Every structure is written in structure tokens, then in C-alpha cells.
Amino acid sequence: MTDASAPRPPRPTRADFVHWERVTTRWADIDVYGHMNNARYFELIDTVVNNHLAEAIGRDVRGLDAIGVVAEVSCRYFAEVGYPDPVDVGVVVDRVGRSSVVYRVGLFQGEEYAAAEGRFVHVYVDNSDPARPVVEMPDEVRRAVEPLLGG
Numbered sequence: 001m002t003d004a005s006a007p008r009p010p011r012p013t014r015a016d017f018v019h020w021e022r023v024t025t026r027w028a029d030i031d032v033y034g035h036m037n038n039a040r041y042f043e044l045i046d047t048v049v050n051n052h053l054a055e056a057i058g059r060d061v062r063g064l065d066a067i068g069v070v071a072e073v074s075c076r077y078f079a080e081v082g083y084p085d086p087v088d089v090g091v092v093v094d095r096v097g098r099s100s101v102v103y104r105v106g107l108f109q110g111e112e113y114a115a116a117e118g119r120f121v122h123v124y125v126d127n128s129d130p131a132r133p134v135v136e137m138p139d140e141v142r143r144a145v146e147p148l149l150g151g
Helices: 038-057 139-148
Strands: 019-024 066-077 086-096 100-108 116-126
Touching (some): 038 066, 038 086, 038 100, 038 116, 038 139, 086 139, 100 139
Antiparallel strands (some): 019 086, 100 116
């Protein structure tokens, strides 16, 4: 349980993020209230993190001996994201552990302040074992995520 009286982190700005990717919203992303559906935020976060990994590693991350599975995901919403404007998605790494990575991902739509900020945790598991025991993060993943560590 969280302490409701604890101060909340400030609304993130573009300067808080290291890696950037631009994505577009689609008509189907918008719900009946006229803004992007909550589930779509998580799809964008997952996609941009894995795009970075694939690009930095130079191959499909699904072929690694150990793969990152999502252990935790959350999102704080500050402003609506709509269609058809592009969305700039920024990524920063808060923590690199032995077998896990904690990402923060900001979604921006034309402003200096984030419209939303996600927290995304990958835990590395054995890709060849159906039981998926937790294993040490591959060195190539570590080399891909350490440059994203925030200050």
C-alpha cells in the first residue's frame, strides 16, 4: 500500500529522457472519450523499449538465450494524447540489476512536459526453459541499456 501523503514525483520533462523514438497514433487507438485508450500506452512503452534493444543489440531480442519479460508496468497520466498528432517517446533507465532493468518512459505530444510517464520492468529469464527461471541479464543487453541510465 502506498502512502497517499507522500509527495509525488514531479511531472517529467523532455530533459529527463535519453533515448527518443517518434510514433503515431492511429484512429483505432482513440476511445469513445476522444483520447488514446489506456492499453495503448502500455503497447507503445513495450514497443519502444524493445525497438531500442533490437537496434542497440543488432538483432531480434527474441533470439537471445535470456529474454526480458515484463514483471511490472504502470503509468501516470497528466494530459490527453489524441489522434492524429505524433507522439515523442523518451526512455531512460533508472536501475540496472543482475537480472532486471527498470525503465521510465515518457510520452510527449508537442509539449515540454510529459502527457504520461510509464514505469516498465524487464526481468531476464531462460529462453530455452519452459519454466522460465530468472537468470543473469545477457552482456549484450547490459551494454545496450547502461548508456540509458539517468543522472
